[in-house]
Amino acid sequence: MLNKSVLHKLEDVTATLSDFFVRPPTQREADLAEQLRGDLRHLADASSNQLPFWKATCEALMALAESSDPRYFKRWQPIGSTMVARTTPYAIRNYRQLRRSPDWKNVWAEAIAVPQHGRAPPFLVDPRTDAITVQHATNLRHYESVTGRSLLSHDCVVEFGGGYGSMCRLMNRLGFTGRYVIFDQPPILALQRYYLGLHGLRADYATEGSIVLCRSLAEVAEFMQPGSALMSTWALSEMPLDLRAEIEMFLHDGRSVAALLAYQKHFEGVDNAAYFQGLQERSARDWTWHQAQIDPVNAYVVGSRREGMASRPEADN
Numbered sequence: 001m002l003n004k005s006v007l008h009k010l011e012d013v014t015a016t017l018s019d020f021f022v023r024p025p026t027q028r029e030a031d032l033a034e035q036l037r038g039d040l041r042h043l044a045d046a047s048s049n050q051l052p053f054w055k056a057t058c059e060a061l062m063a064l065a066e067s068s069d070p071r072y073f074k075r076w077q078p079i080g081s082t083m084v085a086r087t088t089p090y091a092i093r094n095y096r097q098l099r100r101s102p103d104w105k106n107v108w109a110e111a112i113a114v115p116q117h118g119r120a121p122p123f124l125v126d127p128r129t130d131a132i133t134v135q136h137a138t139n140l141r142h143y144e145s146v147t148g149r150s151l152l153s154h155d156c157v158v159e160f161g162g163g164y165g166s167m168c169r170l171m172n173r174l175g176f177t178g179r180y181v182i183f184d185q186p187p188i189l190a191l192q193r194y195y196l197g198l199h200g201l202r203a204d205y206a207t208e209g210s211i212v213l214c215r216s217l218a219e220v221a222e223f224m225q226p227g228s229a230l231m232s233t234w235a236l237s238e239m240p241l242d243l244r245a246e247i248e249m250f251l252h253d254g255r256s257v258a259a260l261l262a263y264q265k266h267f268e269g270v271d272n273a274a275y276f277q278g279l280q281e282r283s284a285r286d287w288t289w290h291q292a293q294i295d296p297v298n299a300y301v302v303g304s305r306r307e308g309m310a311s312r313p314e315a316d317n
């Protein structure tokens with residue numbers, strides 16, 4: 001099998017060649033780019049509880065949006081290096097598993113095909129999709145294999161740290177009809193609003209609707225609904241510990257019934273293996289947990305609220 005660096009060089013060459021065919025922005029693209037810049041300027045002095053790594057990432061995003069064409073945002077270093085996956089042996093293996101699944105023809109073949117807004121380097125084995133969408137489809141299949149239930153069957157999904165909005169788009173494409181709430185750093189929420197807009201999906205800040213963008217956990221609590229699945233893949237594991245503690249309180253909110261988490265062993269000096277072990281122990285009275293190693297560094301944690309615990313009053317915990 002080809003190694004990572006050869007695959008990345010091939011991706012870069014293909015991306016450069018495809019740039020020769022780029023057309024001028026449509027009116028819709030231009031309008032969304034203006035909206036993105038407006039949102040980011042409006043947030044210029046907005047700070048959130050974030051690690052220095054993410055503070056620097058958000059500042060770099062804000063500067064790039066002023067000086068560069070956001071139609072290429074997936075190639076911007078702060079975004080490309082944090083939330084855009086590339087063609088790797090791991091991504092190819094996940095893609096092959098999707099293709100071998102009984103649902104490939106009926107479900108995944110169409111759902112993972114995605115217009116390449118943001119112009120990431122192409123996914124070499126199937127340029128109709130991208131490696132992050134394949135990852136997100138794999139996350140959903142893992143959840144279903146553990147719980148026997150599709151994440152789409154929940155009335156509400158609350159995602160803590162939604163990247164540029166890829167999982168939200170995929171869930172929508174798969175036919176999710178419930179409410180999708182995203183909590184993230186304000187500049188990243190602006191990027192989600194831009195990306196989802198390019199796909200014709202309306203996402204607004206703290207406003208009733210099918211996609212709700214939340215800058216604070218108080219807003220999450222306001223818009224979350226009964227029967228919610230909480231999701232945080234490689235995101236809770238990148239947040240400050242005091243913010244994680246506040247987010248854990250949503251496990252004690254009777255409206256949450258399921259959780260899909262994924263983490264890498266270490267982030268910015270934090271031992272995530274120990275943290276996620278602790279999270280499972282702290283909530284063991286009301287939740288059953290299933291942890292599965294993806295590889296030596298990454299793991300999934302899937303949780304279900306124990307029977308009869310769904311309407312527990314918050315004060316009881």
Ligand SMILES: C[S@@+](CC[C@H](N)C(=O)[O-])C[C@H]1O[C@@H](n2cnc3c(N)ncnc32)[C@H](O)[C@@H]1O
Nearest residue numbers: 049050054161162163184185188233234235239
């Ligand atoms: C590595 S990305 C993962 C994105 C997506 N969940 C995925 O699996 O592709 C980490 C996400 O966590 C968010 N995040 C990091 N620190 C955060 C903080 N302090 N508050 C809110 N969101 C944060 C980032 O903005 C980003 O959306």
